[in-house]
Amino acid sequence: MxxxxxxxxxxxxxxxxxxxxxxxxxxxxxxxxxxxxxxxxxxxxxxxxxxxxxxxxxxxxxxxxxxxxxxxxxxxxxxxxxxxxxxxxxxxxxxxxxxxxxxxxxxxxxxxxxxxxxxxxxxxxxxxxxxxxxxxxxxxxxxxxxxxxxxxxxxxxxxxxxxxxxxxxxxxxxxxxxxxxxxxxxxxxxxxxxxxxxxxxxxxxxxxxxxxxxxxxxxxxxxxxxxxxxxxxAQLVGLNLYRGRADGHTVRLDAGPEVSTTENLSGPAFVAFPPGAVTLYRDRPTGSSARNLWRCEVAGLESHGDQIRVELTGDLSLAADLTAVAVAELGLHPGSAVWAAVKATQTHAYPA
CATH class of the missing domain: 3.40.50.300 (P-loop containing nucleotide triphosphate hydrolases)
Structure with a gap:
């Protein structure tokens, strides 16, 4: 035996x-x-x-x-x-x-x-x-x-x-x-x-x-x-995370808007991007190459390491990390209307 x-x-x-x-x-x-x-x-x-x-x-x-x-x-x-x-x-x-x-x-x-x-x-x-x-x-x-x-x-x-x-x-x-x-x-x-x-x-x-x-x-x-x-x-590792349904290079979020990605997927999916990938504008940008653009409002600002974490609501709730200089130049404060842009190459989509 x-x-x-x-x-x-x-x-x-x-x-x-x-x-x-x-x-x-x-x-x-x-x-x-x-x-x-x-x-x-x-x-x-x-x-x-x-x-x-x-x-x-x-x-x-x-x-x-x-x-x-x-x-x-x-x-x-x-x-x-x-x-x-x-x-x-x-x-x-x-x-x-x-x-x-x-x-x-x-x-x-x-x-x-x-x-x-x-x-x-x-x-x-x-x-x-x-x-x-x-x-x-x-x-x-x-x-x-x-x-x-x-x-x-x-x-x-x-x-x-x-x-x-x-x-x-x-x-x-x-x-x-x-x-x-x-x-x-x-x-x-x-x-x-x-x-x-x-x-x-x-x-x-x-x-x-x-x-x-x-x-x-x-x-x-x-x-x-x-x-x-x-x-x-997602918060633990410092990412904006959303769930939705993918169709090719687009993920329709459960939260509403679409997100363009470089991955080609079909079916339930997550899409994530870091706060540092978000660019903010006070007026709708005309020359930006970003495929993802949402109208938002500043809900809050707080120090986050050597940057300022900007919490946004609107078309999409998300976080953006900016330098103190950028926040000052944009004149951001709670209630400010902004446009948030993220390039498709800075997103990451994967099956849910």
Whole structure:
């Protein structure tokens, strides 16, 4: 009789019912994969993470890790490491003893646990902070101590709950790069929960987008960025997104107007273009080569990085990114009547 080795990695169908909310999400990942869970507030990301950790019991479904059923395994007995958003370091313990806590809980002796902890802190570039308590650590240092504590138990599943959310912008940039290196070396499965698209795009191999407790789209970061399938995802990756029906190089939008595209499609379709592809005019342009032209009204303006994001309503609701100089030259303000133009070559249409 031939025996087959148990499949490695994560195989989970998480069904959790809490009051009127129902989470129903399938997650699979091979060792070495980093999966990011994305979604708006209340979508169920944290509930999914808690279910994986054993902190939220499954109502139904399955949870297997490296072929072992974990659905009824208590949290402390699961080969799972967790990095919480606020790190949850023990304030009375040094960095060394915080990291040693995990191995001690898994049965390691004090000396062995501290030796392992010291090695992890050195890998994190924190060898000189072994005796420091959390109040003496910066946000970035505390994050790395929390990561070292999670990894010191040699977990087969690493869960990261908004691991960079508590950091300021400058520290976040540095720690994100460090975290990417550590995750690249991690040989088991990592699941990252984040609301930040940049964290997800940089850190994860695959994105799973959850809305209202269900997966609405999953795939490689580049594919999702290029082919968003919901308004939330489009906003996340910074695109104007519409749904309609394609007939050749034209997509008749559900919202009303037509959009000319370079793709030749037939049937239900999405069409998207970045806010930076939109050109605004105060008067109807006569010399523009843009195939798409809509009469709009400025609904609002706000800073967006080094540009101004102009929200428009009218023939089509859309966003346009302009420089501050362009906004001033056009004299834009809420209520301004404008013409919005987009070249067909700057749109992207794909089957719905």
């Amino acid at each position: 031939t025996t087959h080795p148990a499949p490695e990695g994560l195989d989970a169908h998480l069904v959790v019912e809490r009051g009127s909310f129902r989470l129903d999400v399938t997650l699979t990942a091979a060792p070495g994969d980093v999966v990011a869970l994305l979604g708006p507030n209340g979508a169920g990301k944290t509930t999914a993470l808690r279910a994986l950790a054993g902190l939220a019991p499954l109502t139904d479904g399955r949870l297997r890790l490296d072929g072992t059923d974990l659905a009824r395994t208590p949290p402390e007995s699961r080969p799972v490491g967790v990095v919480f958003q606020d790190y949850l370091l023990f304030p009375h313990l040094t960095a060394l003893d915080n990291v040693a806590f995990g191995p001690r809980c898994r049965g390691a002796g004090r000396s062995e646990a501290r030796t392992r902890a010291a090695a992890w802190l050195e890998r994190m570039g924190l060898a000189e902070y072994t005796g420091a308590k959390p109040k003496r650590l910066s946000g970035g240092q505390a994050q790395r101590v929390a990561l070292a504590r999670a990894l010191a138990t040699d977990p087969r599943l690493l869960l990261l709950d908004e691991p960079l959310a508590a950091l300021d912008a400058r520290t976040r940039l540095e720690v994100r790069a460090q975290l990417r290196r550590h995750l690249a070396d991690f040989e088991a499965v990592a699941v990252l929960v984040t609301h930040d698209p940049l964290d997800a795009m940089v850190l994860a191999d695959r994105l799973v987008v959850v809305e209202h407790g269900r997966v609405v789209q999953e795939g490689a970061p580049a594919d999702i960025a290029r082919h968003p399938r919901t308004e939330y995802i």
